[in-house]
Amino acid sequence: MPTVLKIVNAALPLRDESRLYSLTAEDGVWTSVEPQEVEAPQVPGRVPIDRWNGEEAEPGRALCLDARGQVALPGLADAHMHLDKAFSLPQVGNVSGTLEEAVNNYASAAPAFTKEELRARIMRSALQAVSCGTTAIRTHLDFHVRHGREVALRTVEAALEVKEELAPYVSIQLFPMLPCYDLTEEAVETAAEALRMGATGVGGAPHISPRPEPEIDRLFALAERMACPVDLHADESDNPNVRTVAHIARRTIEYGWTGKVTVGHLCSLAAMTDKDAGELIGLIAKAGLGAVTLPGANLYLQGRRDRFPVRRGVTRVRELLDAGVTLATASDNIHDPFHPFGKGDLLQIGLITAYAAHMGSPADMRTVLRMMTEHPAAVMGLPDRGIEPGNDADFVLFDASSPEELFAMVPERRWVWRKGRCLKAAGGRAEWKVPALSQRWEDACERISFRKRG
Numbered sequence: 045m046p047t048v049l050k051i052v053n054a055a056l057p058l059r060d061e062s063r064l065y066s067l068t069a070e071d072g073v074w075t076s077v078e079p080q081e082v083e084a085p086q087v088p089g090r091v092p093i094d095r096w097n098g099e100e101a102e103p104g105r106a107l108c109l110d111a112r113g114q115v116a117l118p119g120l121a122d123a124h125m126h127l128d129k130a131f132s133l134p135q136v137g138n139v140s141g142t143l144e145e146a147v148n149n150y151a152s153a154a155p156a157f158t159k160e161e162l163r164a165r166i167m168r169s170a171l172q173a174v175s176c177g178t179t180a181i182r183t184h185l186d187f188h189v190r191h192g193r194e195v196a197l198r199t200v201e202a203a204l205e206v207k208e209e210l211a212p213y214v215s216i217q218l219f220p221m222l223p224c225y226d227l228t229e230e231a232v233e234t235a236a237e238a239l240r241m242g243a244t245g246v247g248g249a250p251h252i253s254p255r256p257e258p259e260i261d262r263l264f265a266l267a268e269r270m271a272c273p274v275d276l277h278a279d280e281s282d283n284p285n286v287r288t289v290a291h292i293a294r295r296t297i298e299y300g301w302t303g304k305v306t307v308g309h310l311c312s313l314a315a316m317t318d319k320d321a322g323e324l325i326g327l328i329a330k331a332g333l334g335a336v337t338l339p340g341a342n343l344y345l346q347g348r349r350d351r352f353p354v355r356r357g358v359t360r361v362r363e364l365l366d367a368g369v370t371l372a373t374a375s376d377n378i379h380d381p382f383h384p385f386g387k388g389d390l391l392q393i394g395l396i397t398a399y400a401a402h403m404g405s406p407a408d409m410r411t412v413l414r415m416m417t418e419h420p421a422a423v424m425g426l427p428d429r430g431i432e433p434g435n436d437a438d439f440v441l442f443d444a445s446s447p448e449e450l451f452a453m454v455p456e457r458r459w460v461w462r463k464g465r466c467l468k469a470a471g472g473r474a475e476w477k478v479p480a481l482s483q484r485w486e487d488a489c490e491r492i493s494f495r496k497r498g
């Protein structure tokens with residue numbers, strides 16, 4: 045007997061908003077997604093979602109829920125996080141609030157972090173994201189080969205352990221960030237080892253290097269050798285002349301790697317003239333680069349040396365979208381020297397995106413929802429995440445009836461599902477429905493807290 049989940053009266057704003065839908069999943073896979081002629085009436089045995097206590101159906105019986113017109117989105121996908129650094133702010137400060145100080149302070153502190161501490165941070169931040177509705181994460185990982193092979197690989201090991209432990213609940217991709225100021229042979233070989241251990245692809249921030257182009261070439265060579273994707277921090281700078289993305293795009297075209305290369309940040313696009321930016325965006329589109337905007341961190345970090353008017357630093361969201369670039373929005377850092385705020389909630393990040401990019405029209409709000417779901421899934425190479433027959437039943441139900449209500453209210457009440465199983469029901473932090481997650485969450489919060497430790 046398959047395990048059956050039926051949900052009626054679900055709003056699917058990424059599909060057709062004139063109807064409500066009936067959804068059925070068997071053994072964690074959608075088997076039918078049907079528009080309803082009328083709102084389904086209440087019947088005995090069908091539990092209104094806001095009164096459902098999270099109990100599974102009895103064996104052999106379907107679990108039937110009434111979404112009462114609430115919005116269901118595919119499981120959110122966060123294409124750019126730094127799980128290993130999250131919640132490190134009590135240990136690593138940043139007085140100036142600049143990117144440079146954050147990079148330097150974190151790099152000096154890195155050797156002192158034990159694998160256990162890194163593991164707890166990765167666990168807490170990943171679960172934090174899951175609790176908000178995210179079921180796919182791409183995280184960059186600091187990779188301080190300068191401090192020795194062991195320091196670099198300890199972060200990768202910690203991340204691999206969490207990735208495996210959480211595999212039933214969230215897909216995690218790992219991109220070690222190769223150092224771009226002294227990319228030694230040893231660093232490249234250590235990264236190759238990390239990839240053999242199970243890391244997903246090659247990361248880095250070549251715009252930090254004084255000679256970025258040869259370093260980008262070496263990162264591409266490593267990715268070719270290891271047959272893996274590339275995801276680079278690109279041009280996180282207010283300097284309009286910082287344009288490493290041009291070289292990344294040219295190499296992507298040469299290698300024929302459309303769909304395999306992602307660039308994050310692209311802040312200098314916001315600092316240059318419309319003409320220069322237009323040309324560069326054309327090249328990004330031609331190369332088929334996936335792109336990620338990180339508006340929370342960039343609003344915080346960029347423009348630090350400006351006197352008024354102060355630039356906002358967030359990339360040209362609308363122009364990139366208009367050019368046909370697959371642009372995701374993502375969390376970046378959480379409560380660390382790069383960004384003191386955030387909680388891994390892509391809806392919050394979507395709202396910040398809407399503010400930063402002036403995207404508040406009805407059409408814009410729906411585009412922002414795609415930047416939290418379909419676009420990052422494409423960037424991450426994860427097809428088939430939509431609420432469609434044949435796909436895994438990964439989805440989030442929100443206590444909101446429309447995209448307008450979602451962005452206005454940013455509802456805390458959500459029901460998060462992975463493969464047809466409810467991971468977290470509405471309510472506060474004690475509402476985990478999977479005991480194993482509840483225990484891990486409590487342990488991680490015990491270990492990693494906002495309290496400053498000695």
Ligand SMILES: [Zn+2]
Pocket residue numbers: 124125126184277308376377
């Ligand atoms: Zn980043």
